[in-house]
Amino acid sequence: MRVAIVGAGIAGLACADRLHETGHNITLFDKARGAGGRMSTRRVTTPSGHMAYDHGATHFTARSLEFRSLVDLWHAQGLVAPWPVAGVHAWVGTPSMNAPIRAQANAHDVWWSSPVTALTRDGQDWWVHIEAVRHGPFEAAVVAIPAEQAAPLLSLHDFDMARAAMSVRSHPCWSAMYLFAKPIVTLPDFIRGVGPISYAVRNSAKPARAPGETWVVQSDWAWSEQHLTRDPARVCDLLLSALGEAGGTAMPEPLHADAHRWLFSQPSGREPELLWNDALRLGACGDWLSHGFVEYAWQSGSALGRAIAR
CATH class of the missing domain: 3.50.50.60 (FAD/NAD(P)-binding domain)
Known part of the structure; x- marks a missing residue:
């Protein structure tokens, strides 16, 4: 057919x-x-050159035998790599999530x-x-x-x-992307479920990533619905503050910041x-x-x- x-x-x-x-x-x-x-994956031009942010899924799991067989093939082809910091079954695309x-x-x-x-x-x-x-x-x-x-x-x-x-009903998600001048050593590479943050990931810490201190911060659906119509610049400010609070550290001014609103991020179907x-x-x-x-x-x-x- x-x-x-x-x-x-x-x-x-x-x-x-x-x-x-x-x-x-x-x-x-x-x-x-x-x-x-x-x-x-979003690719942007910043003051430090071209950068890539995995602003969709921060990682994915491979638990079923059939999907794990495909992921093993991707791994052999250099398209994915395990990322244990996000969990025992966690994987990321290489050199970007969409590979x-x-x-x-x-x-x-x-x-x-x-x-x-x-x-x-x-x-x-x-x-x-x-x-x-x-x-x-x-x-x-x-x-x-x-x-x-x-x-x-x-x-x-x-x-x-x-x-x-x-x-x-699919819940929304704001995904904020940041580039900093130098590593923020007081933060772990992976933060899950703190305050309005669903995931905060040091994107540059994933395998096969380009140099540069890049972060992706994703809000939970309740916060995203509350701030659904916010200007992306304001969303960046709010989630940057939330990242600092989650890590108990003062956040520096980013060299680049942007935000993307996923309207259909988290479906509720069964x-x-x-x-x-x-x-x-x-x-x-x-x-x-x-x-x-x-x-x-x-x-x-x-x-x-x-x-x-x-």
């Missing part, structure tokens, strides 16, 4: 991998400019900068609409994007799938890990069908790919 997958994050790519293994032809569409999704996602995407036909506005069905064929242009035909379609974005695409075709997506309508050849996958972690997103996409292949 020719299969269209809307969303080229880890769930969509895991689904594409499974389908490709069984001989199907896959095209992925994603609104982003490049690979990342939940494992995004394994980029490698996965390179094996497929991915249309970047292609926001899908509609999925339509003409007879037995699916068509993907990007602005005023439709692309296809495809014999099957998969929606692998956050629940809030998936619901409108699913609602015209399968109300049970749409209802599952509409029942999920549905089955995949949704598939065999009559329509329409499916949905993503971490919103289980829990908002990288490993669960991969499991959801992989399970859907197997179901379609069957």
Whole structure:
């Protein structure tokens, strides 16, 4: 079959991998400019040169046997490395968090900068609409994007799938990024769950990172909702103060600071890990069908790919 997958994050790519293994032809569409999704990395120009911040997931876990086998392969390819400071099962991409996602995407036909506005069905064929242009035909379609974005695409075709997506609420997260002139020796490399901070990570302490004292501070969802409409500069100030309080130290003025608001960071869903309508050849996958972690997103996409292949 020719299969269209809307969303080229880890769930969509895991689904594409499974389908490709069984001989199907896959095209992925994603609104982003490049690979990342939940494992995004932001590259910026600062007074000290080019810097990279893992402003999506700070790390990921690999506990299931199947996902651990894939992570071991990534490790052998130099795409990931263990990071024990974040936990016994913790891993990070190398030299940036999105490295394994980029490698996965390179094996497929991915249309970047292609926001899908509609999925339509003409007879037995699916068509993907990007602005005023439709692309296809495809014999099957998969929606692998956050629940809030998936619901409108699913609602015209399968109300049970749409209802599952509409029942999920994704909590936001502010992610602040800082560059300092010199190492802050009074802070540990990894802080979890202190005050409004969900995670604070010395990004430059991860394996294979470039020199420079870089930090990523992510707020918990309650604080993020309270400050949802704040100016990013103000968010940077507030989370910098929270980092100092968490470490009991006075924070220096950063050389560079920025903040990114993730609107669909932490989904609340507990549905089955995949949704598939065999009559329509329409499916949905993503971490919103289980829990908002990288490993669960991969499991959801992989399970859907197997179901379609069957």
